[in-house]
Amino acid sequence: DVKVTQSSRYLVKRTGEKVFLECVQDMDHENMFWYRQDPGLGLRLIYFSYDVKMKEKGDIPEGYSVSREKKERFSLILESASTNQTSMYLCASIREGRGYLSTDTQYFGPGTRLTVL
Amino acid sequence: AQTVTQSQPEMSVQEAETVTLSCTYDTSESDYYLFWYKQPPSRQMILVIRQEAYKQQNATENRFSVNFQKAAKSFSLKISDSQLGDAAMYFCAYRGGTNAGKSTFGDGTTLTVKP
Numbered sequence: 446d447v448k449v450t451q452s453s454r455y456l457v458k459r460t461g462e463k464v465f466l467e468c469v470q471d472m473d474h475e476n477m478f479w480y481r482q483d484p485g486l487g488l489r490l491i492y493f494s495y496d497v498k499m500k501e502k503g504d505i506p507e508g509y510s511v512s513r514e515k516k517e518r519f520s521l522i523l524e525s526a527s528t529n530q531t532s533m534y535l536c537a538s539i540r541e542g543r544g545y546l547s548t549d550t551q552y553f554g555p556g557t558r559l560t561v562l
Numbered sequence: 563a564q565t566v567t568q569s570q571p572e573m574s575v576q577e578a579e580t581v582t583l584s585c586t587y588d589t590s591e592s593d594y595y596l597f598w599y600k601q602p603p604s605r606q607m608i609l610v611i612r613q614e615a616y617k618q619q620n621a622t623e624n625r626f627s628v629n630f631q632k633a634a635k636s637f638s639l640k641i642s643d644s645q646l647g648d649a650a651m652y653f654c655a656y657r658g659g660t661n662a663g664k665s666t667f668g669d670g671t672t673l674t675v676k677p
Contacts, residue, residue, distance in 0.1 A: 551663050
């Protein structure tokens with residue numbers, strides 16, 4: 446079974462703090478994603494990475510950065526957390542990289558519920 | 563840009579009954595895939611069913627089936643013989659283009675199953 450894990454289920458931070466959310470997948474997947482989930486807004490893509498050290502902006506990248514130094518690990522960084530970044534953050538991965546349309550299953554982590562005070 | 567619309571924020575169904583969740587999408591692409599995901603309360607999102615746009619036959623997975631109307635850009639999910647464990651938020655998702663796995667999600671439908 447593919448497993449996607451996230452470093453924390455719940456996180457509380459103060460405004461202005463630097464926040465790291467980590468995601469690890471154990472099936473050698475090429476492509477990894479960070480989504481933000483808010484009520485009534487569904488899942489919105491923040492960033493994704495189709496290879497080590499590669500990244501592409503999603504639909505809402507402002508206020509976020511990412512890092513992928515190893516294939517299995519994809520980190521989301523909030524350089525200076527703000528209250529409007531209070532949300533559920535979901536990590537996901539898929540086997541194939543970019544260049545073609547994939548029918549592969551996208552696997553999700555359990556989510557990190559971040560509260561910024 | 564592609565959009566996915568789920569017009570029913572909440573639905574409820576009696577146990578053992580059938581319920582249909584609606585999804586419409588907008589795209590100019592000819593090749594794409596559509597998915598339904600289930601997110602139980604406090605649990606991980608999992609894939610329920612997928613449909614390839616080039617296939618005319620509707621996908622089926624046990625009690626879950628879809629009604630895919632390509633011309634109408636409609637992709638509804640039917641859950642038969644509903645069970646208490648089906649209670650969850652359901653997301654419709656569109657995947658197209660060549661960025662493998664990049665998907666656009668609807669806003670979700672919360673399904674309640676009444677005993």
